[in-house]
Amino acid sequence: MIRTLIVDDDRLVRIALADILDDDPGITVVAQAGDGREALERAAAQSVDVVLMDVRMPRLDGIAATQRLRALPRPPQVVLLTTFDLDQYVYDGLAAGASGFLLKDAEPSDIVRAVHVVAEGQAMLHPSAARRLVDRYHRTAGGRVQAARARIERITPRERDVLELLADGASNAEIAAVLGMRESTVKAHVSRILAALEVGNRVQAALCVRDAGLHGDNSREF
Incomplete structure (x- = not known):
């Protein structure tokens, strides 16, 4: 069973993601958090395999939270959730140790698949956004x-x-x-x-x- 933590400052988004993941028999949502700081507290309190992480949040954003989560003794895999206009933040998140990212309007099946893929030690990137990230990075490398x-x-x-x-x-x-x-x-x-x-x-x-x-x-x- 893949133990998952959902992190988003929008309660309705958290509920929707939890509904999607709970439909998969191989995934269980063990906790939710409204910002990066709360995510760290939840991850420290119980075992978490995969974190679905929003990028822009109050108190502690998704990028900083990803870096801290990946520094834990038993770090969870992190999948960032974002939109196209946050490309630069997503690259920073990947550099911080995230295993990939999805757009927030991704199909439910893609979200479930991403959790399984990263739990197996691999990663999943949205193709269009990945292309933009690579192009942006090479212009500033x-x-x-x-x-x-x-x-x-x-x-x-x-x-x-x-x-x-x-x-x-x-x-x-x-x-x-x-x-x-x-x-x-x-x-x-x-x-x-x-x-x-x-x-x-x-x-x-x-x-x-x-x-x-x-x-x-x-x-x-x-």
Whole structure:
């Protein structure tokens, strides 16, 4: 059972999200919060696997709350909820450790799917918004290109093969099939890649590839 925390300053939005998630037999909503500070209190009080997090909230916004949640000893995965006009905040949220984001008008099935995807250690981004984020980031990346390339040089050629497929949005099973590996071997490679790149999840690893200018696609899932 995936234990989920819903964080939004709009009570009606929280209720709607809870109704959507409660319809899935594999998900349970264990708590709700109206802002980032309350979310931290709820996460500290009980075990949480996935947080659906609004970006703009009073007291403590979703980006700052994401960074603090991901610093916990047993950090939950975070999916940000936003609108197109908040692209810059969403990128900051991903950099803070969020596993992805959805638009608030996403289909209920996409919201449920996102919870399952991130709970499995992968991530999910809305394709149109992901494209805008990548374009915006590359216009302001500056010296990060060289830093990203230096980090990628730390990994082996085989790990780079895995990283390239990861940046395409391939799952561990898909990477294993393409490269002729066991899925457990792929998981081990991914763990070493994340450590070498000094990133916390697959989203940040894929963004590192883009920072380095080594990949031009815009993926939906990582």
